[in-house]
Amino acid sequence: MAASAIVDKLAPTPIYVQLRDLLRAQIERSELPPGTRIPSERDLAERWGISRMTARAAVTQLIDEGYLRRVPGKGTFVQRPRVLQSLQTLTSFTEDMRTRGKATRARVLEQVIAEAAPVVAARLGLEPGAPVVKLRRLRLADEEPMCVETAYLAASRFSFLVKEDMTRQSLYAVLGRRGVELAWADQRVEALRVRAGEAAMLGIPRQAPVLRTERTTYDREGRPVEHIQSFYRADRYTFNVRLFRRR
Amino acid sequence: MAASAIVDKLAPTPIYVQLRDLLRAQIERSELPPGTRIPSERDLAERWGISRMTARAAVTQLIDEGYLRRVPGKGTFVQRPRVLQSLQTLTSFTEDMRTRGKATRARVLEQVIAEAAPVVAARLGLEPGAPVVKLRRLRLADEEPMCVETAYLAASRFSFLVKEDMTRQSLYAVLGRRGVELAWADQRVEALRVRAGEAAMLGIPRQAPVLRTERTTYDREGRPVEHIQSFYRADRYTFNVRLFRRR
DNA sequence: TAGTGGTCTAGACCACACG
DNA sequence: GTGTGGTCTAGACCACTAC
Numbered sequence: 320m321a322a323s324a325i326v327d328k329l330a331p332t333p334i335y336v337q338l339r340d341l342l343r344a345q346i347e348r349s350e351l352p353p354g355t356r357i358p359s360e361r362d363l364a365e366r367w368g369i370s371r372m373t374a375r376a377a378v379t380q381l382i383d384e385g386y387l388r389r390v391p392g393k394g395t396f397v398q399r400p401r402v403l404q405s406l407q408t409l410t411s412f413t414e415d416m417r418t419r420g421k422a423t424r425a426r427v428l429e430q431v432i433a434e435a436a437p438v439v440a441a442r443l444g445l446e447p448g449a450p451v452v453k454l455r456r457l458r459l460a461d462e463e464p465m466c467v468e469t470a471y472l473a474a475s476r477f478s479f480l481v482k483e484d485m486t487r488q489s490l491y492a493v494l495g496r497r498g499v500e501l502a503w504a505d506q507r508v509e510a511l512r513v514r515a516g517e518a519a520m521l522g523i524p525r526q527a528p529v530l531r532t533e534r535t536t537y538d539r540e541g542r543p544v545e546h547i548q549s550f551y552r553a554d555r556y557t558f559n560v561r562l563f564r565r566r
Numbered sequence: 567m568a569a570s571a572i573v574d575k576l577a578p579t580p581i582y583v584q585l586r587d588l589l590r591a592q593i594e595r596s597e598l599p600p601g602t603r604i605p606s607e608r609d610l611a612e613r614w615g616i617s618r619m620t621a622r623a624a625v626t627q628l629i630d631e632g633y634l635r636r637v638p639g640k641g642t643f644v645q646r647p648r649v650l651q652s653l654q655t656l657t658s659f660t661e662d663m664r665t666r667g668k669a670t671r672a673r674v675l676e677q678v679i680a681e682a683a684p685v686v687a688a689r690l691g692l693e694p695g696a697p698v699v700k701l702r703r704l705r706l707a708d709e710e711p712m713c714v715e716t717a718y719l720a721a722s723r724f725s726f727l728v729k730e731d732m733t734r735q736s737l738y739a740v741l742g743r744r745g746v747e748l749a750w751a752d753q754r755v756e757a758l759r760v761r762a763g764e765a766a767m768l769g770i771p772r773q774a775p776v777l778r779t780e781r782t783t784y785d786r787e788g789r790p791v792e793h794i795q796s797f798y799r800a801d802r803y804t805f806n807v808r809l810f811r812r813r
Numbered sequence: 814t815a816g817t818g819g820t821c822t823a824g825a826c827c828a829c830a831c832g
Numbered sequence: 833g834t835g836t837g838g839t840c841t842a843g844a845c846c847a848c849t850a851c
Contacts, residue, residue: 333819370822371823372619372822388786391830399787409811502811508755509777512774528759529757541635553756557756559753563749564749608818616840637818638847639847639849639850641817641849
């Protein structure tokens, strides 16, 4: 590996970001195959004419991203690629279906301001009966019914949602345009026998099993943003996650 | 906050670990309530007689753990507590039930060396037909059947498992004692109608829905360790996760 | 203007791995 | 012993926020 001067100390991009992106690119192009030892932090520093702490910052981020692994006394090694890429877990229905190569559409069943039921209020950190936007949709993937989804959001912050056209748009996309940055969600998944109303809409037999999910999503400040209850057709949908072990 | 000399520079524990634990304890005891600005990095450094970079290391870890949040130009603030604590997601059945306050026990149905079916082999990175440890158990929580679980592990590495008593022990505990460090897992959750055999063992009616999960777990080196298929009683079990949004 | 986090330097000593 | 990552220091300049 030649010490080409790709890292630019005068550029507005931090040096460690440049080095990080460069190393990541090499790993993804398999120039640094899994198991390889990358240059030591001192080597990297000397090669790029930067300090060791800066080189270390780049390496640390790639470790957090799962590309590298440090072994004290031995070196830093390229990890074998993860089966799914990254922890892209919290996704909207639309994003979810897109990665599966399906086109999505929705039939809006309700899009109103309503009073929060106690459970919903608790999840959203509101008083019971507080006004919430209620958005109930039948969601289709490649024109086939996939799930019935009901979303609740505090009307005090998100009343604009009752005026949006929600047949084509992802709720997350709309929120994103309004500057809402979603950060994490707590989700619960269970199996149920379908109820009559949902059975008809989903086009499945009575008594068929459905996957019910309940999700509360929070923004970067830790404020609850939405609470969503969904019923998925069990014959068309599985829920996939990557779990991490607590150190 | 008095500058009591709790941080010990001569102790074997790194300074930033001491400061991190101290700050985390204050947050968890609500001495630093959500929204509070914690002292600036320079303040912390001066108070504890350490350098700013060291103080910063402590803060950085608490940010990764979700306790704090940096706002450039303003300060570092305590995050509101997360509903479930942390990302302790990848857990064994035993660990899972313990956090719900239930005692666990297992009935071993099979504990043998078998040939890997194609699906299992693919997940474990083996050739079809390669020898695997097959461990099939009925798992009870407070003496009530909760799930039927079948675990597969490469016999080349884990043949010792056929000799372990698996009625009381967590598989993860056994692996841990042998130096296997689990890191992450890919899991799939779906809803199904129960099959006759499992219905009888779980003590639920035919046609009842069950939650089927399939999990492949990897160690810190990224090698697949186990592949597990489980059927959970839908009336007794829900699957909970915390999802994170890709930045 | 003063204070904050974001980045960076050029050193240092330590425990651990390996030959 | 040499090399590795793990930790730590005592400064520095920057962009941003708030007053």
